[in-house]
Amino acid sequence: MADLKSRFLGIDSPNPFWLASAPPTDKAYNVNRAFEAGWGGVVWKTLGEDGPPIVNVSGPRYSALYSNERRVIGFNNIELITDRPLQTNLDEIRQVKKDWPDRAVVVSVMLPMNEEAWAKYLPMIEDTGCDGLELNFGCPHGMSERGMGAAVGQVPEYIQMAAEWAKKAASIPVIVKLTPNVASILPPAKAALDGGADAVSLINTINSIMGVDYDTLTMYPTTDGMGTHGGYCGEAVKPIALNMVAEIARTKGTAALPISGIGGVTDWRDAVDFLALGATNVQVCTAAMVYGFKIIDDLVDGLSTFLDQKDMTLDQLIGAAVPSVTDWQYLNLNYVEKAVIDQDLCIKCGRCYVVCEDTSHQAITHTVDDERHFEVIDDECVGCNLCVSVCPVDSCITMKQVSDDNADKLNWTAHPNNPMRKTD
Amino acid sequence: MDMEQPDVRDHRLSRDEIEANFSDLHAPLSRSEALIAADRCYFCFDAPCTTACPTGIDIPGFIQKIRSDNIRGSAKTILSENIMGGMCARVCPTEVLCEEACVRNTHEEKPVEIGLLQRYATDPVIDAGTSLFPRAPATGRKIAVVGGGPAGLSCAHRLAVLGHEVVIFNRDDKLGGLNEYGIAAYKTVNDFAQTEVDYILSIGGIEVRNHCALGEDVSLDELRNEYDAVFLGIGLSKANEIGIEGEDRRGVINAIEYIAKLRQAEDKSTLPMGGTVVVIGGGMTAIDMAVQSRLLGAKQVHMVYRRGPEDMSASAFEQALAQTSGVTIHHRAPPNRILGDDFVTGVEFEDESGKFVLYADMVFKAIGQHTDGIEGLTLEHGRIIVNAGRMTSLEGVWAGGDCVVGGDDLTVSAVQHGKLAAIDIDRHLGGTQNG
Numbered sequence: 001m002a003d004l005k006s007r008f009l010g011i012d013s014p015n016p017f018w019l020a021s022a023p024p025t026d027k028a029y030n031v032n033r034a035f036e037a038g039w040g041g042v043v044w045k046t047l048g049e050d051g052p053p054i055v056n057v058s059g060p061r062y063s064a065l066y067s068n069e070r071r072v073i074g075f076n077n078i079e080l081i082t083d084r085p086l087q088t089n090l091d092e093i094r095q096v097k098k099d100w101p102d103r104a105v106v107v108s109v110m111l112p113m114n115e116e117a118w119a120k121y122l123p124m125i126e127d128t129g130c131d132g133l134e135l136n137f138g139c140p141h142g143m144s145e146r147g148m149g150a151a152v153g154q155v156p157e158y159i160q161m162a163a164e165w166a167k168k169a170a171s172i173p174v175i176v177k178l179t180p181n182v183a184s185i186l187p188p189a190k191a192a193l194d195g196g197a198d199a200v201s202l203i204n205t206i207n208s209i210m211g212v213d214y215d216t217l218t219m220y221p222t223t224d225g226m227g228t229h230g231g232y233c234g235e236a237v238k239p240i241a242l243n244m245v246a247e248i249a250r251t252k253g254t255a256a257l258p259i260s261g262i263g264g265v266t267d268w269r270d271a272v273d274f275l276a277l278g279a280t281n282v283q284v285c286t287a288a289m290v291y292g293f294k295i296i297d298d299l300v301d302g303l304s305t306f307l308d309q310k311d312m313t314l315d316q317l318i319g320a321a322v323p324s325v326t327d328w329q330y331l332n333l334n335y336v337e338k339a340v341i342d343q344d345l346c347i348k349c350g351r352c353y354v355v356c357e358d359t360s361h362q363a364i365t366h367t368v369d370d371e372r373h374f375e376v377i378d379d380e381c382v383g384c385n386l387c388v389s390v391c392p393v394d395s396c397i398t399m400k401q402v403s404d405d406n407a408d409k410l411n412w413t414a415h416p417n418n419p420m421r422k423t424d
Numbered sequence: 425m426d427m428e429q430p431d432v433r434d435h436r437l438s439r440d441e442i443e444a445n446f447s448d449l450h451a452p453l454s455r456s457e458a459l460i461a462a463d464r465c466y467f468c469f470d471a472p473c474t475t476a477c478p479t480g481i482d483i484p485g486f487i488q489k490i491r492s493d494n495i496r497g498s499a500k501t502i503l504s505e506n507i508m509g510g511m512c513a514r515v516c517p518t519e520v521l522c523e524e525a526c527v528r529n530t531h532e533e534k535p536v537e538i539g540l541l542q543r544y545a546t547d548p549v550i551d552a553g554t555s556l557f558p559r560a561p562a563t564g565r566k567i568a569v570v571g572g573g574p575a576g577l578s579c580a581h582r583l584a585v586l587g588h589e590v591v592i593f594n595r596d597d598k599l600g601g602l603n604e605y606g607i608a609a610y611k612t613v614n615d616f617a618q619t620e621v622d623y624i625l626s627i628g629g630i631e632v633r634n635h636c637a638l639g640e641d642v643s644l645d646e647l648r649n650e651y652d653a654v655f656l657g658i659g660l661s662k663a664n665e666i667g668i669e670g671e672d673r674r675g676v677i678n679a680i681e682y683i684a685k686l687r688q689a690e691d692k693s694t695l696p697m698g699g700t701v702v703v704i705g706g707g708m709t710a711i712d713m714a715v716q717s718r719l720l721g722a723k724q725v726h727m728v729y730r731r732g733p734e735d736m737s738a739s740a741f742e743q744a745l746a747q748t749s750g751v752t753i754h755h756r757a758p759p760n761r762i763l764g765d766d767f768v769t770g771v772e773f774e775d776e777s778g779k780f781v782l783y784a785d786m787v788f789k790a791i792g793q794h795t796d797g798i799e800g801l802t803l804e805h806g807r808i809i810v811n812a813g814r815m816t817s818l819e820g821v822w823a824g825g826d827c828v829v830g831g832d833d834l835t836v837s838a839v840q841h842g843k844l845a846a847i848d849i850d851r852h853l854g855g856t857q858n859g
Contacts, residue, residue, distance in 0.1 A: 068463040068491055070456065347530040350469025366469060392466050393531060 002307035004300060004314055006040060008281045009173035009198045009258060011131040013040035013104040016314065017271070017299050020262055020283035021045050021108035021134060021177070024293075026082055028092035032099070037293035038300060041104025043201075043283060046081035046136045047089055047125065048110050049117060054083040059223035062289075063210045065236060074236035075286045076210045078228060080142045081110050086124075094128040105129075106175065110136040110148050113158060115165045122169035132173040135166055135197075137188075138204025140181050140231050150204070153179035156191035163195025175260060178202040178244075180237075185244040189254045200248065201260035201283060203241040205231025234286040238264030242277055246325045249278025267295075268302025275314070276321035329412040336403035337383040339363075339376045345396040348372050352387035352397060360386050378402075430675055430767045430785040431699035436721025439693040445719035446692060449610045449745075450514075450540060458544040461537045462490040468527055473538060476525035479506035479840045483522055483538055490545055498545035500556045505843075507581045508574055510550045510620050511603050512836045513543035514611050517708075517739040521836070550623045557627060560587035565853050568593060568651040570638050573601020574835045575657030575825025577624050578842030579849075584629040586850045591651070592630060595637035599625075601659060602826075603835060605684040608712040609692070610719070644798060648820055653849045656808070656816070656823040657842060660793035666704065670762030671789075679703065679713040679790035686716060693720075698785030700724040702771050703751075704759055705790030706736040708833070711743065713788045714751040725751045726782050728773060730758035737833070754782075762787060795827050804829050813848030814841050822849055 006016035018041035019025050019034055026045040034042060048054065056079055065074030082089060097105045107130045111117040122133065137153030144151040152158045159176060166174045176192035178185060180203040192200050207229050213220045219227040241263025248254045261279030265271055266287040274282045287295050307314060341352065341364075353374050356364040363380035364387060365373060376387075383399060391397045413422050437445070453461060465487040473483040482501050489498035502509035516522075518539040526535030549556065565588045569576045572594030580590040598604050603617040625632070636642055638658060647654045663678040665671060675698070682695075689695055697720040703713045706729030714727040727746060729736060732755050736743060746753060757773040763781065764770070770783040794806040802809045802817040807829045810816055814824045824841025826833055831841070 068459045070459070347527040348468075348472070349466040349527045351466060354469040372470075372472075 001304045002313065004040075004304055004307075006281050006314065008104070008260065009132060009175070011041070011104045011106070011173065012102070013281070014038075014102060015040035015296075015300050015303075016275070016281035017041075017296060018043060018104060018106070018260070018281060018283045019288060020285040021136065022285040022289070023079060024285060024288050027084065027089075028096050031092075031096050031105075034288075034293050034296075035096075035100045035103050038296045039103070039293065040281075041106065041131075043134050044089070044093055044105065044107045044130070046108040046110045046139070047086060047121070048081050049112070049121065050086040053085060054080050056080055056083055057223045060221035063221045063230075065210060065234070072286075072290045073234060074208075074210075074232060075234035075289070076208050076230040076232050077205070078141050078230040081108075081136070081139070086121075090124060090128050093125075093130055097129045097131075104131050106132040106134050108134045108136050108177070110139070110143060111162075112146075112148060113152065113162065115168075118162065118165035119169045122166060126170050126172050130172065132175060132198075133166060133170055134175040134177050134201060135162060136177050136204075137162070138177045138179040138202075140179060140205055140207045141229060150179040150181055153177075153188060153204070154182055156187040159188055159191040160195035163192055163197040167196040173198040175199045175201050177204055177262075179204045180240060180244060180263075181207050185247055186251055186254060189248045189257060193254060193257050197257075199258040199260060199280075201262055202244055202248075203237070203263045205233045206237055206240065208232030233264065234290075235264045235266050235270075238270060238273070242273055245274060245279055246277040246322065249319060249322045250325050265299075268299050268306060271299060271303055272306060272317065275317050276319070277325070278319045278322050280318055332409045332411055333415055334403060334407050334410045335401070337399040337401050338378055338381040339383065339385070339387050339397050340400045341374055341376055341387075341397050342395070343373075343375075345393050346374060347393055347396075348374065349392060350374055351390050351392065355386055355390050360384055430769070432675065432696050432785050434696050435693050436697050436699075437693060439691055442693045442720060446609045446613070446716075448613045449608075452547065453537070453540050453544045458490055458541060461541055462487045464528060464536045465491075466527060472525035472527060473522040473536075476521050477506075478521070478834065478836045479512075479843065481505045481509065481522075481542075486545055487536070487538075487541055490541055495545055495548055496554060496556070499549035499554075502542055502546055503549070503556060506836065506839050507578055507624055507843075508603070508620060508835060508839045509542055510546040510623075511574070511607075511612065511617065512839065513539050513546060514616070515603075515607050516834070516836050517741065519741045520739045550620060553623060553626055555626065557585050559585055559627060559629060562589075563587040563853065563855065565589065565652045566591065566650075567653045567655065567849060568647040569655045569657065570642075570647070571601065571657035571659060571825070571827075572596065572599035572632070572634075573657055573659055573825060574603060574838035575659075575827075575842040575845075576601070576655065577621065578839040579655045579657060579822075579824065579846045580630050580842075581624045581627055582843050582846035583849065584627045586846065586855055588629070588652075588850070588853070590630045592632045593636040593638065593642055593647075594632060594634050595640075597634060599632060599634075601657075605687055606680060606709070607687075607835075608683075608716060609687055610716075639798070644800070644818075644821070648818075652820075652853055654821045655842070655845050655849065656798070656821065656827060657825045657838065658795065658823075659826045660795050660806075662794050662796060663789065664792045664794055666759060666789060666791060668759055668761050670764060670768070673762055673764045673768040674766055675764070675768035675785065676762055676787045676789065679705070679709050679788040680793065682788060683709070683712060683716065686720075695720060697722050700784050701726070701786050701788065702782050702784040703727045703788045703790055704771070705729065705788075705792070706731065706738060707790060707792065708738050708742060710788075710790035711738045711746045711751075713790050714746050715749045717786075717788070718749045718751060722786075726754060726784075727751050728754040728757050728759065728771070728782070730756065732756055793826075807831060812844075813851075814845035815848060815852075 004015040021043040025042045061079045064072045139149035143149040176197040261274030262283040486498040486501040523535040600617040757775040760772040822845040825838035
């Protein structure tokens with residue numbers, strides 16, 4: 001079995017799977033169970049200033065987007081940072097790290113935008129023996145209204161300032177957790193780097209309203225009839241997270257930042273996505289909240305088996321797909337693929353025909369020689385991949401290259417139809 | 425051959441045991457089961473299931489509405505093509521119709537459970553009596569529908585929707601035809617046949633005259649004179665005879681007559697049933713009779729068919745149901761004669777290896793039915809000839825269901841015939857609806 005030992009910012013863990021800062025890491029009881037189950041590390045649920053405890057709503061904190069078979073594919077929360085006394089958390093963190101020296105214990109922290117607060121609390125946290133700090137600049141609900149969380153993460157200058165304060169106050173690694181609720185992820189990432197942060201983690205949750213209650217015609221969920229947007233996560237957000245991770249990993253000014261990937265990791269394949277697109281490890285929350293800690297078995301076993309089959313090390317996987325990510329303008333416009341339907345696998349549902357006929361290029365037959373028969377009309381097919389996307393049978397419709405491998409490459413920057421094309 | 429009394433008696437099983445035996449063959453789907461089943465529908469182009477449905481129900485369409493919890497819309501999609509969609513969901517041999525055509529069979533040899541989904545969508549609407557079909561403005565036309573079975577009810581309902589007035593002439597105590605008197609009891613529990621009849625009549629504009637048989641209480645000529653059109657959905661009322669020695673012995677019974685009593689019995693345990701039973705025939709009625717004999721407590725039930733399993737009109741599912749209910753099926757054995765004296769004692773069959781005898785306390789004949797001719801109508805093999813619009817050779821007279829050529833003894837086909845006839849009648853009467 002491939003070795004999954006992971007080192008992130010010098011923090012070792014037996015595997016690259018950490019539980020993200022969230023309800024599963026709120027207290028020693030849960031974290032001990034997670035470590036017993038085999039998780040490589042945790043980011044302890046966000047600590048705030050000492051003082052009157054945080055107050056949560058006592059109505060629904062969570063709600064889900066379901067598939068028809070009631071599988072959770074998206075998840076929403078309005079829970080705030082830890083509502084337990086600071087000292088209780090610090091004592092438990094100290095004990096957990098002592099009991100589990102081989103696991104990563106990073107502590108998430110959210111503080112107001114004044115340096116005194118950072119100078120006061122970070123040494124207290126570091127003193128627990130924890131391995132690192134994660135600055136929560138991401139939570140989009142509740143705390144952001146008080147000038148923290150995403151309210152900081154949406155202003156690159158604040159990120160840089162707080163990162164600098166944190167680096168000054170602490171000697172352990174500092175990770176900045178980024179919010180996706182921005183137009184571009186690059187300025188916040190660059191600000192973290194400029195502020196001296198050792199790494200970024202992303203994404204935090206996305207502003208969301210889950211829907212409307214069809215009986216009351218109020219938004220859903222509500223607390224006493226009123227609701228507020230929450231933070232969206234789970235499988236459905238993975239593509240958004242992957243893009244942001246890849247943007248940071250492939251951009252010159254930010255590529256040097258180590259990345260902890262977060263967003264919808266549910267099974268080992270999701271982890272492969274994040275790692276190949278530039279993350280050094282991944283953090284998981286929703287899948288654990290939906291299925292429990294036992295999913296770590298598949299994550300570890302699946303990733304290890306995959307690496308064996310690929311004959312790769314974990315390090316070789318990290319960033320392997322980054323060079324394949326580019327801008328649209330650099331895609332080869334002389335490359336041509338067309339869809340091919342395998343008639344032996346075709347079950348004749350005709351979904352490819354319907355979608356091509358109604359919404360695309362009228363490039364699939366429905367009847368040939370009076371028989372129900374679905375076949376690509378090559379002259380009409382533009383290779384859009386819609387039929388492949390909707391076909392219910394795995395590998396029945398595939399894309400086949402029809403252009404010559406030796407043909408000249410031509411991208412938009414040099415295309416004759418581009419009035420701004422570069423000329424030699 | 426001994427002359428002792430045959431082993432025929434009632435209360436072979438207690439009333440409770442029999443009620444349990446005759447409970448729902450397929451339990452209805454819960455909401456979560458229905459959503460999972462519905463999610464398996466691929467929403468095919470020009471869906472093969474719809475093509476395979478004799479009434480052409482937009483099956484992917486109604487399943488899509490189940491997925492979105494639009495049950496009323498789903499029921500309307502079903503009932504607008506097949507007003508007996510509730511009964512058909514229970515009794516259709518879906519395994520040789522819509523579910524056989526499902527492309528999931530090619531993918532994973534397990535079709536979408538279309539029948540059960542159809543029941544899921546229609547039950548709430550029929551139970552609640554939700555009105556889905558407004559009637560067109562009154563046309564002032566009046567149509568006689570003869571026969572209160574699926575063909576007649578379907579025709580009457582569609583005519584009422586189109587704004588016509590209808591009188592149903594029904595020979596029985598209740599409407600429903602074979603839905604009420606013929607179909608196996610475990611396929612239509614809780615008096616569903618009458619619930620459905622009530623739902624159909626709730627459209628309004630349909631007058632019902634029970635105990636009114638054609639040729640006895642009313643003649644076709646009278647109806648043709650008094651009404652703007654006549655629809656005949658009279659079924660096949662006469663059971664076929666085998667034409668062998670001993671057919672008149674006591675204990676030799678027409679299956680349809682016995683099943684009618686069974687369906688009407690307040691307490692099924694009061695019906696006399698033999699200890700050993702022979703059912704002659706290979707169709708759905710033979711299967712229903714054989715299975716219900718077992719459910720009533722018969723210890724041994726033989727079903728004997730003169731040809732092979734591939735020729736049976738009962739589907740493979742039905743044959744398997746009989747076998748798992750403890751019925752022994754014999755193939756390629758035509759009956760030779762019925763043995764006994766006053767009472768039947770057995771049946772002698774002859775197959776390729778020679779003659780053999782199955783002893784029996786009761787013998788049920790289920791070898792089909794026929795209709796007596798109706799004066800003025802052209803028949804073929806005892807069934808009325810009709811055109812595509814289901815019009816007969818007599819002007820102003822339409823016919824459908826089991827009594828016409830092309831009738832295949834299925835509720836769903838009878839419903840389609842009634843519907844097509846109603847549309848054609850409307851067209852002939854100058855209506856604007858063409859389908």
